[in-house]
Amino acid sequence: MAESQKVAVIGAGVAGLASARELKREGHRVVVYEKSDQLGGTWVYDPRVESDPLGLDPNREIVNGSLYFSLCTNLPRQLMGFSDYPFEIKKNGELKTFPGHEEVLTFLNEFARDFGLVELIRFNTEVVRVEHVDSRNDQWMVESRMNELSLEEAFDAVVVCNGHHTQPRIADIPGIEKWHGKQIHSHNYRVPEPFQDQVVVVIGDSASSNDISGEIAKVAKEVHLSSRSPGIKVTKLDYYDNIWQHSKIDCVYENGEVAFQDGASVHADIILHCTGYKYNFPFLETNGIVSVDDNRVGPLYKHVFPPKLAPRLSFIGIPYWVVIFHMMEFQAKWVARVLSGKVFLPSEKEMLADIEKHYRRMEEVGKPKHHTHSLHSDEFEYLDWLAAQMGEAGVDEELKEIYRTLFKLIDKFLADKGWIKLRELVVENGVFEK
Ligand SMILES: Cc1cc2nc3c(=O)[nH]c(=O)nc-3n(C[C@H](O)[C@H](O)[C@H](O)COP(=O)(O)OP(=O)(O)OC[C@H]3O[C@@H](n4cnc5c(N)ncnc54)[C@H](O)[C@@H]3O)c2cc1C
Ligand SMILES: *[C@@H]1O[C@H](CO)[C@@H](O)[C@H](O)[C@H]1NC(C)=O
Numbered sequence: 001m002a003e004s005q006k007v008a009v010i011g012a013g014v015a016g017l018a019s020a021r022e023l024k025r026e027g028h029r030v031v032v033y034e035k036s037d038q039l040g041g042t043w044v045y046d047p048r049v050e051s052d053p054l055g056l057d058p059n060r061e062i063v064n065g066s067l068y069f070s071l072c073t074n075l076p077r078q079l080m081g082f083s084d085y086p087f088e089i090k091k092n093g094e095l096k097t098f099p100g101h102e103e104v105l106t107f108l109n110e111f112a113r114d115f116g117l118v119e120l121i122r123f124n125t126e127v128v129r130v131e132h133v134d135s136r137n138d139q140w141m142v143e144s145r146m147n148e149l150s151l152e153e154a155f156d157a158v159v160v161c162n163g164h165h166t167q168p169r170i171a172d173i174p175g176i177e178k179w180h181g182k183q184i185h186s187h188n189y190r191v192p193e194p195f196q197d198q199v200v201v202v203i204g205d206s207a208s209s210n211d212i213s214g215e216i217a218k219v220a221k222e223v224h225l226s227s228r229s230p231g232i233k234v235t236k237l238d239y240y241d242n243i244w245q246h247s248k249i250d251c252v253y254e255n256g257e258v259a260f261q262d263g264a265s266v267h268a269d270i271i272l273h274c275t276g277y278k279y280n281f282p283f284l285e286t287n288g289i290v291s292v293d294d295n296r297v298g299p300l301y302k303h304v305f306p307p308k309l310a311p312r313l314s315f316i317g318i319p320y321w322v323v324i325f326h327m328m329e330f331q332a333k334w335v336a337r338v339l340s341g342k343v344f345l346p347s348e349k350e351m352l353a354d355i356e357k358h359y360r361r362m363e364e365v366g367k368p369k370h371h372t373h374s375l376h377s378d379e380f381e382y383l384d385w386l387a388a389q390m391g392e393a394g395v396d397e398e399l400k401e402i403y404r405t406l407f408k409l410i411d412k413f414l415a416d417k418g419w420i421k422l423r424e425l426v427v428e429n430g431v432f433e434k
Helices: 014-025 101-114 207-216 324-339 348-364 379-389 397-428
Strands: 006-010 029-033 125-133 139-146 149-155 157-160 182-185 199-203 222-226 243-246 249-252 257-260 265-267 270-273 291-293 296-298 313-315
Touching: 006 014, 006 125, 006 139, 006 149, 014 029, 014 101, 014 157, 014 324, 029 125, 139 157, 157 324, 199 207, 199 265, 207 222, 207 270, 207 397, 222 257, 324 379, 379 397
Parallel strands: 006 029, 006 157, 157 313, 182 270, 199 222, 199 270, 222 243
Antiparallel strands: 125 139, 139 149, 249 257, 257 265, 291 296
16 A cells, blocks of 8 residues: 555544544645534534424434533543643643533644644535545545535545534333423533423433433422433432432323333423434445444444455544543554554454454343444453554553543442532542642
């Protein structure tokens, strides 16, 4: 493979910026397409919400942001930098352990500026089609749109960095078609005020369900958390007068009742779905070589390369439950080095076999398909594996220790105290700021 490739990067969020930097460092020629007018992706706060709060109406105007106004990071800032570029943005002269979303955006803008990435980005330019063209020297065609202007360009390789926090995933609730209350997905949650004096059922057991329920509990009458995790304790939360935890919803009724599998039931005004997002690549045409099924993007070797199209097509940022910024940096470095011919991939057959092995192991341990890209409990194994491909040391021991300490605290306190309290505890005890 020639050393310097012409590479298209789709998206200028964390994944796109990390990719642009590594590709540039390897001497590739990079064009970053960004449909919005600024970089940062997820970290750009948009106060607007969609007309359909569940995000199901295909004719709605899509709002791409999913941040709520008060959002602070759920990882300490030490875990949200890059290996050679730590996150040390001060607000009011102070380094925050869990910075707000504005500080993350500032950090990303400084990162892009310091590595000369802004010049590589074409803003307000949406990629609408990416297609492999066999007849033209194994190239990729990228069709983009800026205002009404449409442009087709050929590239040696395409790195997909379009993110996966825009298309809501909704919980299936028996009886929901007859239920008359309001429903909203966390994608369209910004501020707690609309929940004033309401009885709210919050579905999900992620950081956002936990965070948002703590915030709306301050104004709502009652908040009932519903989780499908098997081990859930049915209880009122410590620290809150009005948050209860329940198992899965069994059924909802026309009279507004929401019945949980644990036997409890409440009359609710609002159901808030904090049930995550779907992977979606509307621009990608691969003749079925890459597909999304039940939140599994596949087949992807190590969550990055579709074996048949490797290394010219790659995906950065697919896995979750991991130190995201570091992971994207390592994935991007791997892609950049493979493209410049410094690092080699196994054969297509070997890559496919590895993917099969991953799927089989998931089945053996009973991990559902929709968790294909969750790295929970083996996150560092993956990151260290990526680093090893480049002959580099893996994640810094100190960072691993911070991550493990955080998860010990989460296991011990999160269920009873919630994220808001957990952050306070961490900060009060100076756990990560020594
Ligand atoms: C509510 C919430 C809280 C989070 N909190 C944390 C946290 O505390 N810590 C953490 O590490 N992570 C957190 N995350 C995860 C966060 O998404 C990642 O940290 C990271 O921002 C993902 O980056 P990305 O580049 O993969 O995707 P995105 O940030 O979504 O960026 C994708 C970019 O691609 C652009 N794009 C998409 N399609 C096209 C197209 N067709 N053409 C051109 N451009 C396109 C988009 O406009 C966007 O700018 C959170 C996510 C959410 C939703
Ligand atoms: C969000 O992105 C879509 C294209 O994917 C675009 O049509 C829409 O205008 C964007 N929304 C906003 C509010 O910018």
